[in-house]
Amino acid sequence: MTKVSMTVNGKPAHGDAEGRTLLSSFLREELGFTGTHVGCDTSQCGACVVHVNGVAVKSCTMLAVEAEGAEVATIEGQAAPDGTLNTIQQAFQDHHGLQCGFCTPGMVMSTAALLKENPKPSEQEIREYLEGNICRCTGYHNIVKAIMAASGQDVSAIAAE
Numbered sequence: 001m002t003k004v005s006m007t008v009n010g011k012p013a014h015g016d017a018e019g020r021t022l023l024s025s026f027l028r029e030e031l032g033f034t035g036t037h038v039g040c041d042t043s044q045c046g047a048c049v050v051h052v053n054g055v056a057v058k059s060c061t062m063l064a065v066e067a068e069g070a071e072v073a074t075i076e077g078q079a080a081p082d083g084t085l086n087t088i089q090q091a092f093q094d095h096h097g098l099q100c101g102f103c104t105p106g107m108v109m110s111t112a113a114l115l116k117e118n119p120k121p122s123e124q125e126i127r128e129y130l131e132g133n134i135c136r137c138t139g140y141h142n143i144v145k146a147i148m149a150a151s152g153q154d155v156s157a158i159a160a161e
Contacts, residue, residue, distance in 0.1 A: 006070050008033065009077025017064040023057075024048040026064035027074060035075035035105045039134070046133030049106040049113075050074050056113035058132070075105035078112070088112055088150045095155065097146030099137035106133050111147050120151050123158055 005014040008031060015030035022041070027033040027050065039047035041060050048059040051073040078086050085093065088111050098104045107130070114121060114129045121129065126147050127140070135143060145155045 002065055004064050004068055006067050006072050008072045009074060013072075019063070019065060021064045022060050023050070023052075023062040023064050023067050023072075024059035026067075027059060027072070030064075033074045033076055037102055037105055039102065043132075044134065045103070045106070046110060046130075047103050047106040049109040049133070051109060051113065054116075056110055073109070075108055078108060088115070088146075091146040091150035092143070095142050095146040095149055097138065097143040103133060103135045103137075107135065107143060111150065114147070115151055120153060121147070123148065 001016040001018060003014060004017045004026065005012065007013065013031050015026065017026050017030065024036055024038050027036045028038070036050055036059055037047035038060055039045035043058045043061045046058060049056050050059045052062065052067055052070050078089060080086065088108050092098055092104065092108060110130060110133050114126065118125060123144055126144050130140070130143070145158050148155045148158060
């Protein structure tokens with residue numbers, strides 16, 4: 001076992017990990033950040049997206065020891081300290097961008113990365129950016145609307161599918 005230390009959502013965190021422990025497993029099982037979902041363990045679904053040193057990564061493709069000393073942001077760190085939702089989370093709620101909710105943490109974290117890179121993405125840019133995130137419920141239409149709304153754009157222009 002190796003001691004792994006990192007900052008998660010602005011607070012120091014540490015635990016023990018085998019060399020083969022995935023960051024997703026370490027966050028969930030060792031540190032208790034269960035909002036990071038694991039849907040496939042093969043980097044296909046995007047439910048496990050977190051930010052490591054400001055970059056969106058699929059945490060099922062990174063070893064916990066690779067995050068030693070890193071700044072990690074998870075879905076649990078997105079809301080305000082009083083529990084109010086951030087702009088992206090609120091837009092997902094307001095525009096019904098979730099159903100079962102399993103993919104939602106990864107979608108929100110991917111959206112945060114997208115909007116950091118591109119504050120006013122087009123519908124096409126959103127759809128292309130989310131190609132690595134799978135939703136089995138919504139058909140993506142309302143997710144795209146939520147992201148457009150979170151970026152301050154008019155959602156009425158989005159064509160119905």
